[in-house]
Amino acid sequence: MNEPVDHPVNWLAASTRPYAKNAYLIVFLMVFLCGVVTCLALYHEEKQHILADERIAGEQFVTQLKDALNSYGKEIVSLSVMLQAIDEPLTYQVFKRASEQYESTEKNASLRLFFSQYVPAYHRNDYLEQQRSLVGQSGFTITPAGERAEYLPLTFGYPFLSHPGFDTLSDEAVNLAGLKRLRTQKSLEMSPPLSSTVDGKVQSLDKFALRYPVYLPLDNLNGRITDERGFYGVVGVVFDVSGLKAQLATQSERNFSYRLAEVTHDPQHPVWFADSSQHDNIHPNHEIYWRPGTYHSQVVHFAGCNWRVDTRYSATLISMVNWGLILSAFIVFSVLAVLLSAYVRMLSNAYNQTLRLAKDQIEVDELTGLFSRYKIQRELDEAIEDCQQKNFKLATFFLDLDCFKTINDAFGHETGDKLLIKVAQRLKSVFPDEAIIGRLGGDEFLVLLALREHEKSIYLEGLCREVILQISQSYFIDGRTLNIGCSIGVALHPNYGLNAETLVKNADMAMYEAKTAGRGTYYFYDEEMGARLSRNVRIETRLRQALQEDVLQLYFQPKVDLKTQKCVGLEALLRWDDSELGRVSPAEFIPVAEQTGIILTLGEWVIERACKHIVEWREEGVQVPPVAVNCSAAQLKRPNFLSHILSLLDKYKVDPSMLEIEVTESMLIEDAESCAELLRQVSQLGMKLAIDDFGTGYSSLSYLKDLPFDYVKIDQVFIHDIMEDNDHDVLTRAIINLSHELNLKVIAEGITRPDQLERLKGYGCDVGQGYLFSEALGANSMASDPMIMALCEQSRSASHQDKD
Structure with a gap:
């Protein structure tokens, strides 16, 4: 492993040396110019303040004028009323x-x-x-x-x-x-x-x-x-x-002037009748004193007449400015410019040392001693250029520590920093000397390794396994033994990235795949991953649009009592035919919905649509059995899950017994305690509960014993091979017997052949589901389905018998 070498930032030093030599002069000019700008700003502020005072004084004058005229008007009206009240000539x-x-x-x-x-x-x-x-x-x-x-x-x-x-x-x-x-x-x-x-x-x-x-x-x-x-x-x-x-006594410290004109009939040619700046009552046209821009003008509307009122301070603007404040600021900035330029000149000898320290901080990670994020990205650009010239491949490793946040939260950031130092030391020891190692930040590392012609991908796989093995060894820090793993994503140049940005992005995506696969492993970026990720993004976009446009559909597959061959339930299955993607399987879009959070909206849509169909069938006179809907872990974790279901049942007037909830074992494993309480509340409402895909996860008998389940659904993986695989046959029989001992009914999914049906009936399985009985039916097909028709006929017969 190569240690970071000293690459002086010559471009920075060369570009700043002429300016550093005369830095004190630059500082003097800058501060002096700041003083000039400040003085101009102060002058502008003073000017605006004077103009604002002048405008306010004018507004006060106009208010006084209006008050005086209004007092005349009110008293004339009063006199008119008084004369009207006299009863004689x-x-x-x-x-x-x-x-x-x-x-x-x-x-x-x-x-x-x-x-x-x-x-x-x-x-x-x-x-x-x-x-x-x-x-x-x-x-x-x-x-x-x-x-x-x-x-x-x-x-x-x-x-x-x-x-x-x-x-x-x-x-x-x-x-x-x-x-x-x-x-x-x-x-x-x-x-x-x-x-x-x-x-x-x-x-x-x-x-x-x-x-x-x-x-x-x-x-x-x-x-x-x-x-x-x-x-x-x-x-x-x-x-x-x-x-x-x-009556127009203006109260202003500065001399105030005004003039009045009548402009009712011709605003362009005012008739002046008052000018306080002149001794004569008729004001001549004083173009200098009342030139445009030197006064404020307003129009007073009163009793059918319009008076123009011009107001201004008699003194000039220059004479009213506080020049003492402006000159003081100029003197202060001039003195400051001299002092700062002298100080900068004293610091010029320390400039080069400061530059070297800044270079080290930029290029070397202060904590681990590895290359910094900035430096490793520059090294990647240079490595790509070098490999293109020598026709070599370049492997980019993106490493992320597993559960590092847990250690930080449990033992503090100081312990986490010490752990990162030790991880960096192991990375140096396990990677070849020619590898370039850098820390991107947090617990993420980037390693660059050029591959010669004789080095194949199998060499990289062995290197990844060795890195994971070494990183996963125990660490002794502050009297504690800590264990941590890592996930690695690898992207090769030029196969999967011609520039640094693409390489790092693809390696990051490969690392994410390794995390998804269970952590503590590695993954190489390939075309299939890129296409899959691209399709997942497209699926997410189109799925959001499908929810907005309401183009999703619910289909219903009957569940049949194996003894009576009668339909005893329906399972709601989501179907999506997209105009761009075509028919998308739930096995493909449900995981995308779970990863992106769309599953919450999607789950609520399924439950509400199931309630709507139940109401529609009831209005059409179609008798249907309870409908089972699948609920994801994300839905069950929401605090308003139960209240939302209750609101839908109340909105559509659906009996709780008409809904069944199916949950997977994975939900129980993630949060068994809170899940148990929620399921008990759901069961108390009268809704049946089923544990779905039993036997495919970390199946625990305590789920069946402690939780209020009504059904156990055997995954179709066991049913598909029940006749050919003895292990699946034995497990199926064991699940059925165990469930019956716990007073639970068993539903077998995926029955497609008569021999499978006979085997399950022989084991005492209660309910079956699969293409052997019926495909999933659209909501509009219920009235014509033989099983549903038979169920309706049976219901009508029972109703007639009750009446008799």
């Missing part, structure tokens, strides 16, 4: 008293309340006469002049009224369409910005009128004039922007 004194309670007049001294009364044409003169007497102005009239069907003049105002008598329904009125919409929809309506005039000159667009209709009940007018729907007039408030801004 409205006078100025009444309107004044109601207006004095308007809360917002305390917050905004510039507010003016007004009332426009509805006046139909026929009531115009009465209205004018009434107003002239109430107001005391003999010249009061409705303007502009002209005959109209109806009028809505400004009637009362508080604290004063501008343009008394102005008809808001005239063509000269502002927002006439909004007023008409207000009258029909009974909702708040706000006008576009209105201009202020001083000495007849337009000063600014700084006023708004918020209006709400007043409707009176038609059955309680008391002399008041309304239209046909009860429209009495419009109550409203006129407020200016300066009064509104007094």
Whole structure:
């Protein structure tokens, strides 16, 4: 055995040497760049934080604006309700008293309340006469002049009224369409910005009128004039922007600016009416201060109008950044870069030593001293290339220790590690010197051995046997004597693998076959194994699909009383015809189902389908005997096995006596204690129990004595040769006699010839099953089967006799 030799990792050293020489400069640059990146990140974070604060301040401002407008609207609605509650024609004194309670007049001294009364044409003169007497102005009239069907003049105002008598329904009125919409929809309506005039000159667009209709009940007018729907007039408030801004007190440490525009009719051309960054009320187009990207914009919807609100901090972004934090980070990283580069330079002398230590850890397994997983895989690649050049074969051995986990769990990982060391030593001693040995991890080892022309496969078989023999010898560790075995899988290059990955995979599969065969043995990978494993994978895939598509079928083979020749039971047999694989035998797909866990779903499907067929036969009037189903070890180990059967019996209303459970001896061997308790519970429900394939396993008489079995089924292997093989004949007779002594009935499987039947009847066998009586029948064939027909006829005869 060759010890691991020193192969310096020259490619690693050569590739890193120029960089190691200037490593301190690289470190300095990297740390310095990290400092620059950190400073940029801090600046970005500061920027995002400022922008977030600016956005929040803008949202708070918009909330305040909405609250102020909503307060106007609520109080106008309240004033309208108050005017509706008055039972007499409205006078100025009444309107004044109601207006004095308007809360917002305390917050905004510039507010003016007004009332426009509805006046139909026929009531115009009465209205004018009434107003002239109430107001005391003999010249009061409705303007502009002209005959109209109806009028809505400004009637009362508080604290004063501008343009008394102005008809808001005239063509000269502002927002006439909004007023008409207000009258029909009974909702708040706000006008576009209105201009202020001083000495007849337009000063600014700084006023708004918020209006709400007043409707009176038609059955309680008391002399008041309304239209046909009860429209009495419009109550409203006129407020200016300066009064509104007094209520928008922003609380921000930084200077905050905003501007407002009306965008209801043309969002692309806003009408600006407020700008806090200017002293003038009408804001000019300041392209620099309010350039795109420097502010946050929102739209406020209120009373049929849309206001655009732009907000921003007055100071520039650069002036608000915390430069002290950013510069501190830059200084810290610069100092750190200098210190680290100096430290790296001090460590440069230890670089080569560290590299050598890293190489040893990569290539040598620290525990056993064998090649590591990394190294053995590199050696395998090189060995394949060398064998291809020399036309040699390469044997790849995959070794796995048997039951190593048990020793680890029982005595601890320290004992397990010491055992692995001793196993590695024995591997070195038993394999030839030219063999390459490595540890893949855990308790798995990989051995490579090139075969010369004169060395045949028989040499490898002898080597495998010798390895298993040596590994299986006792080990004395920490005062304990430990025993362990191993399983070996072998794959040959180039026959069964042209590359390292394929060789290791095939050797691993061969080792798994050795484990399956009982451990402590070896197995050579061949084409048959590959084809079998490939077919098993295909069977697994198609079987899962068959369960989903419900293409499996249950057939039923009669069990016949050998004395009366009557059918006394049925055994459910699974049949599978696949569109791709053809007919697949249960002997082939059941083991695959057990290995992959599909057997659980498959077993539940069989029991439920058997219950469904029993119900269908009962509905068709077909009398059938109890149906026996086979249960796997995996099914019986499930804690919900019994509850699942009970739920199916309850779901399909099937009597428990109509089901029989067959279990194999292997289940009893694996977990006899828990299995016994489960079988007792099943028996207490009224289901018959049978031990299947008795005599083919590690048959124990205690199973028959201690467990509540009703039947013993003799495997068809004995029945097939009962006439030709004296040993099978003697064993069959002994099983029948023993079972009868224990009050158990015996079922013989696989009866195909009359002479077999006569021999079994002579031995006193109770029940027979096989092609001599009947093949397995489909579920739809029960009504036409002679045995089932005879059973039904017998049942009907017994029923008639009971009635008589």
